[in-house]
Amino acid sequence: MPTTLIVGATRGLGASLAAAYAESGSNVYATARTFTPPTSPAHANITWVPGIDIATESAGTALASALPAHTVIDILIVCAGYFVSETFDEPRWKEEVHMYTTCAVGPVFVVQALVAAGKIKANLGVPGGGEAAEGGKVILVSSESGSIGLRHEKEGGGNYAHHASKTALNMVGKLLSLDLADRGISVAIVHPGFMRTEMTKNVGYHQYWDSGGAVTPEEAAASLIPFVDSFTLAMSGQYWAPRGARDIGTAEAIMGKDLPVPLQLPW
Template structure:
């Protein structure tokens, strides 16, 4: 049976790896978004151009480019932005962009997809969050700072929970995932490459494999839940907060 998969934020990092992975699957059509007004030279993906999750009209622009009466079996919203900041140097513009990208844009994307009848009973919406959005896992050993990053992911988790309640009667499952600590330009750009080895960071291709396997088994029975498909290995506070011998995949606390 053919599947149509939409990846929002498909030009780099995890999104690019997911696009490449799903494109190799038989009978799978991959739709990928790019903020650029021109499509990347990756012919196996149907590109939706000029899609910026931080813009108010993102939902309308997205829906207008999906052809015909296409139904989507899975939507993965992977677009993200990480602006480094601290208590001594908070940054208003960075925080606004993080909240808008993580927790506001996805509401409008999913709203327009549902209202345009692009999602149906059995469809899945996967919101790429982070363990950094778990209030329970925040611990004094890690300290504070990076308010926009952590709090925007916590806000995304609430958005996902609320969407799951609104969409469950339609048979649409919504999941929140921490895909893993990755060796990407985003984490390098904020200086986290110095933690890649000690923190167990993996290439995005490896994280994409784990996430795709999790999504395959994800359904309405887990809607509204928050998971780490790769388990606790790269979550520094997991054992001190949740205990030892934790399973993989690991359901995360809010």
């Protein structure tokens, strides 16, 4: 069974992914910001790595050092996120910096440190210069909110750093896919779905849960895992909605009807 590392696994999608992968028999490493490992999700196959805050410069090296010496990760999923709402009249400087750092800066340092330490499975090609074979998979959890192409006047403006930090993460994913291709490491950028989480509730989005087709983190995880299984190096650097357009309010207006599942999203 694969070895999976979930960065940001204490709640929401990360917690659901950790539990689901563990139930399937995968060896799961799961990070938490606190230095006291959480008690949930609890499973014999989950090993907690506490004290990992992706918004700090040392998070990547600390994580690489904390993993057992011979551990090689088959699937890395970066779920850590931060969302504070803003309006044009009330932008929030410190919160914006933290959103960008958490969503777009931190993942670069985490992925780089893990690759440099040999912690993500790499296949460097065949003798004689052949193409790299399939190696590990890096899954960056973004959002349709980071798509410039899907922005539409019906949803208006505001929430500048929430949207733009995800746009920045999308570019990070594309660039990482280019840097890691010769190692056989594929990179996916995904919109896992509009979810019923504390994060969306805390910014007032719970009022749209029903009308927007929001799903539980468990449902989102159940859609994401088979997508990750089928994701290949040929798809690396692309931006996907594994659940399709069902919870993307602007999708039909911009992309048309009868859209496929999974759906490749516009940048």
